[in-house]
Amino acid sequence: MSAKGSAMHVAINRRQRTNQAGTTVEYRTALIRRSYRDNGKVKHETLGNVSYLPDHALAALKASLAGKPLIDATADLSIHRSLPAGHIHAITTLAHGLGFENLLGTKCRHRDLIMGLLAARICNPTSKNATLTWFADTTYASDLGPTSSDELYAAMDWLLEQQPRIEKQLARTHLGRQTANPQRLALFDLSSSWVTGTHNPLAKHGYSRDKKRGHQQIEYGMLATAARLPIAVRVFPGNTADPTAFITIAEEIHELAGVEDLVMVGDRGMITSARINDLAKTSSLSWVTALRNTDIQALAVDTGPLQMSLFDEQNLAEISHEKYPGERLIACRNPALAEHCKHKRENLLTATEEHLDALVAAAAAGRVTGAGAIGVKIGKVLGKYNMAKHFLLDITDTSFSYRRNQESIAREAGLDGIYVIRTNVPETSMDAGDAVRTYKSLANVEKIFKTLKSRDLGIRPIRHYTEDRTRAHVFLCMLAAHLTWHLRTALAPLTYTDEERPVGEDPVVKAERSTTAARKASTRKLATGETAYGFQGLLTHLATRTRNTVSVAGVQESFELLALPTTTQHRAMELITAHLEKLTAQPA
Structure with missing residues (x-):
């Protein structure tokens, strides 16, 4: 038998009985017990009956016997520091539920720092050195401990080594799976950002999409799903032509996604006739693009197939021309x-x-x-x-x-409002309306670039001087955009985001926002009457939930206490949980 000095605990038993009057009565028994082993069997010894104590006294007794310190409600409390925590808590909860930490790699100091950099990129995008100051003013100060800029750059170098594996896993999950990508669509577009300094080997003068004339720049191509979820990114010198960037990702897409029958969607300046011929020789990829204006003018000559009479009763019509054998041309006219x-x-x-x-x-x-x-x-x-x-x-x-x-x-x-979709996808797989919608979905990649370049993620300007650090920075921003997509999707009911954007019967006409979104925008209120937020405004509100370092007079050790959430903060965490449960419920 074990020694009599074994730890004590409170055992509470509840049972219900029906008395003679037919009323159900609950009986509570509270016993102080000591558990011990006797010849390998667990036995309990009752030391006293404390059923007469009220519930709050029993709770205090249980906590005391469990070794937890009890604090006198009248004792003086001191809050040593309050640090913003709610926005970081939301991001880390989402990332953990997505398995994002495991996606990055095995647990290590580098992975912890990258998670910190991702949170900083979403909450307060700035330079890596300025991020250290942000760490110090948030809960990362204690979570990460002392951190140097050299450690951050070492973590970025580590992240760049993980990029091929991470992108392959993302592509196979979101592009290769039939349930996640039933239409087998992959969107690709190119953008650019200007570079500070003069030593970056990727910095070249080229066509600036940022309208920064006279500045050197880099270019980067984004591969994404039709729902605008970023999957992979490639960085190119600033003078790279769009078709060159496209053929680079096209050569890798089979290896990334693990499937052969993907449909690549790119704009008219990227998927050119020359690139289409190259694809036919080396790849089984299908594609959807559009004709250049000069090619449309050639179709619109007096004897050409593109005539205004095609649009007398409808906004789109399929045409053909000997210059495009084996391809489909869908002519569209948008009156607006x-x-x-x-x-x-x-x-x-x-x-x-x-x-x-x-x-x-x-x-x-x-x-x-x-x-x-x-x-x-x-x-x-x-x-x-x-x-x-x-x-x-x-x-x-x-x-x-x-x-x-x-x-x-x-x-x-005569050609105002007219554009022509060009594709080799057969009509049995994609009708004319779907082909138009597919090409117009390319605007979703533009929204990713807007997220990258705006206050959301602040990818520009590029401040790094080496090629590897530049690639790591762009990849880090892409991963942050991936998390931001999930965060925006989860929190959409609290923001101005249109959750119910209707799909019009006419694919050519611009889609209108739903009445719900229009009401939110005009009243700045949700259907519940609560305030509607912009995405950044909601992050700011989440950050007002603090983690506080507290001490009590007479107790040597301090402890940390998370502030109670507001109604909006509580709702935000519920929405993130619901989003994760929805993803988990999807078939593999």
């Missing part, structure tokens, strides 16, 4: 887009004429002389608005006149 193009062109023509009139006056007054000098100034004006094709010019050494090229304007106006 046509009106927008007309209005925009007129504004640009008017703005150009204002500058040209100033040059006409300058030449007449002799302030500008010489056909060459006048031509240079005219070229700058026409290039500013890209309107050179719509003006006829007459330049001499002492004068200048112009007039609109009505034939050119009429030719362009």
